[in-house]
Amino acid sequence: xxxxxxxxxxxxxxxxxxxxxxxGSHSPDEDYSTLDEPVKDTIMxxxxxVGKKFVHVMYPRKSSALLRDWDLWGPxxxxxxxxxxxxxxxADSKDDGGPQFAEVFVIIWFGAVVITLxxxxxxxxxxxxxxxxxxxYCVMPLTVAMLVCRLVLLxxxxxxxxxxxxIVVGAMFGWSTLASTAFLxxxxxPNRKALVxxxxxxxxxxxxxxxxxxxxx
Amino acid sequence: xxxADDLKFQEFDDAANLLAANPDATTISIxxxxxxxxxxxxxxxETGREEDDELLGTDDSDKTELLAGQKKSAPFWTFEYYQxxxxxxxxxxxxxxxxxxxPVPGKNFVRLYIRSNPDLYGPFWICATLVFTIAVSGxxxxxxxxxxxxxxxxxxxxxxxxxAATTIYAYAWxxxxxxxxxxxxxxxxxxxIVSYSFLEIVCVYGYSLFIYIPTAxxxxxxxxxxxxxxxxxxxxxxxSVLVMTFWPAVxxxxxxxxxxxxxxILLLHALLAVGCLAYFFDAPELDIPAPxxxxxxxxxxxxxxx
Numbered sequence: 001x002x003x004x005x006x007x008x009x010x011x012x013x014x015x016x017x018x019x020x021x022x023x024g025s026h027s028p029d030e031d032y033s034t035l036d037e038p039v040k041d042t043i044m045x046x047x048x049x050v051g052k053k054f055v056h057v058m059y060p061r062k063s064s065a066l067l068r069d070w071d072l073w074g075p076x077x078x079x080x081x082x083x084x085x086x087x088x089x090x091a092d093s094k095d096d097g098g099p100q101f102a103e104v105f106v107i108i109w110f111g112a113v114v115i116t117l118x119x120x121x122x123x124x125x126x127x128x129x130x131x132x133x134x135x136x137y138c139v140m141p142l143t144v145a146m147l148v149c150r151l152v153l154l155x156x157x158x159x160x161x162x163x164x165x166x167i168v169v170g171a172m173f174g175w176s177t178l179a180s181t182a183f184l185x186x187x188x189x190p191n192r193k194a195l196v197x198x199x200x201x202x203x204x205x206x207x208x209x210x211x212x213x214x215x216x217x
Numbered sequence: 218x219x220x221a222d223d224l225k226f227q228e229f230d231d232a233a234n235l236l237a238a239n240p241d242a243t244t245i246s247i248x249x250x251x252x253x254x255x256x257x258x259x260x261x262x263e264t265g266r267e268e269d270d271e272l273l274g275t276d277d278s279d280k281t282e283l284l285a286g287q288k289k290s291a292p293f294w295t296f297e298y299y300q301x302x303x304x305x306x307x308x309x310x311x312x313x314x315x316x317x318x319x320p321v322p323g324k325n326f327v328r329l330y331i332r333s334n335p336d337l338y339g340p341f342w343i344c345a346t347l348v349f350t351i352a353v354s355g356x357x358x359x360x361x362x363x364x365x366x367x368x369x370x371x372x373x374x375x376x377x378x379x380x381a382a383t384t385i386y387a388y389a390w391x392x393x394x395x396x397x398x399x400x401x402x403x404x405x406x407x408x409x410i411v412s413y414s415f416l417e418i419v420c421v422y423g424y425s426l427f428i429y430i431p432t433a434x435x436x437x438x439x440x441x442x443x444x445x446x447x448x449x450x451x452x453x454x455x456x457s458v459l460v461m462t463f464w465p466a467v468x469x470x471x472x473x474x475x476x477x478x479x480x481x482i483l484l485l486h487a488l489l490a491v492g493c494l495a496y497f498f499d500a501p502e503l504d505i506p507a508p509x510x511x512x513x514x515x516x517x518x519x520x521x522x523x
Contacts (some may be wrong), residue, residue: 098373120296121303122338191306199342206349213356213373 060179075136119196126187138180145172173208302337317424335416340423350433352378355497358437393418425455439501
């Protein structure tokens with residue numbers, strides 16, 4: 001470069017300064033650093049998130065934590081455990097028995113997908129996976145009811161046990177519906193709330209029916 | 218004082234000639250809508266069939282055609298296209314359900330309630346509710362019928378849910394498809410048959426199935442007479458909704474084809490009701506179980522009552 005031949009920095013102008021990376025940009029550093037953390041930390045973080053959501057379902061309040069950080073681990077665990085517990089229903093022939101594992105699984109997931117599509121088509125503002133997350137986590141009371149029912153059935157199968165199971169399943173059904181409605185109803189246009197709540201009611205009713213009619217071998 | 222010439226009627230030239238003579242004159246153009254004279258003409262012609270206008274909706278059919286065209290303008294691969302089929306509020310769905318349960322004689326369900334806003338919410342969820350109601354009621358009814366018997370072991374009969382779902386959804390979607398195709402075909406032959414869109418037919422069928430939900434719940438009562446009375450009653454109600462919808466659409470056709478079409482609609486509807494009753498609900502026992510009769514050689518004989 002001929003024009004720059006005579007450019008020179010004169011000696012009496014100090015050229016100095018500091019080059020520092022400003023402290024405070026967390027996310028890129030943290031994302032890279034989670035590669036180095038121990039596996040226990042990674043698992044515990046996800047487990048804590050799942051556990052926090054379970055607590056939110058147990059005490060349903062209009063909090064946005066469930067909606068913001070959705071995950072599908074909880075629904076998967078609940079669905080698999082519910083389907084496993086519903087196994088072994090009595091059957092004289094294969095056609096008359098209770099629902100098989102695949103049927104329960106399909107009903108829960110397909111039902112949740114259909115309800116989510118329904119609320120989105122009606123003009124809801126919730127995202128697809130957030131809604132799946134809420135519906136899946138709110139199956140938790142019914143899973144607890146299934147556990148209680150199996151324990152009660154160990155004790156006996158008479159009328160008393162049926163009445164106990166009916167009360168427990170009924171209460172958990174109400175809890176599930178109320179919990180999911182508390183989370184989902186706000187994202188709907190106000191004059192269509194009932195149209196969105198009814199399929200949720202039907203969904204949990206079907207699951208409750210499957211739990212209530214479970215008879216051991 | 219006006220002269221006689223001023224008061225005489227003057228022929229005005231064509232607007233173009235006038236404008237050419239006087240380019241600076243202000244001009245006002247009035248567009249006369251083409252539909253208004255046509256509607257007045259059709260009203261004058263058909264004063265004798267005014268109640269049919271309500272049934273057919275010819276007085277606002279142009280408007281509804283326009284509205285329908287404006288609504289569904291999104292291409293079918295976008296999500297917004299399907300959102301137009303769920304553009305109903307709670308009170309609208311409840312109104313439509315009420316209209317299917319209390320059919321007003323002479324009023325067309327499609328024109329009165331749907332009004333070119335067919336929705337898929339009603340048909341889909343009414344069918345889903347009906348599937349589970351029939352399965353659950355059938356299971357409960359069988360449980361109560363066989364309750365006292367010592368050999369009875371309760372089974373949830375879950376496989377019947379999938380059979381119920383297949384039957385009801387096939388009925389609610391394939392029969393309207395066939396009917397729509399049939400009406401389209403007849404429409405090409407006879408010009409003034411009112412044609413419904415496919416979604417409107419699905420809507421009518423879906424909402425007309427609503428009456429079967431309380432009927433299925435009441436079918437738990439294990440009395441044959443009660444069950445058949447319920448079948449006839451619900452068939453009358455939902456059948457009348459269907460007939461009042463489709464009779465104006467086929468009335469102008471060949472008499473025999475019109476009657477045959479309506480008869481087929483009613484027959485399929487009846488077949489659905491009777492089939493569900495026969496398959497999902499066991500027949501109630503007619504006689505009480507006979508007491509055990511001890512035979513004289515020591516063995517006991519239990520006479521079966523089934």
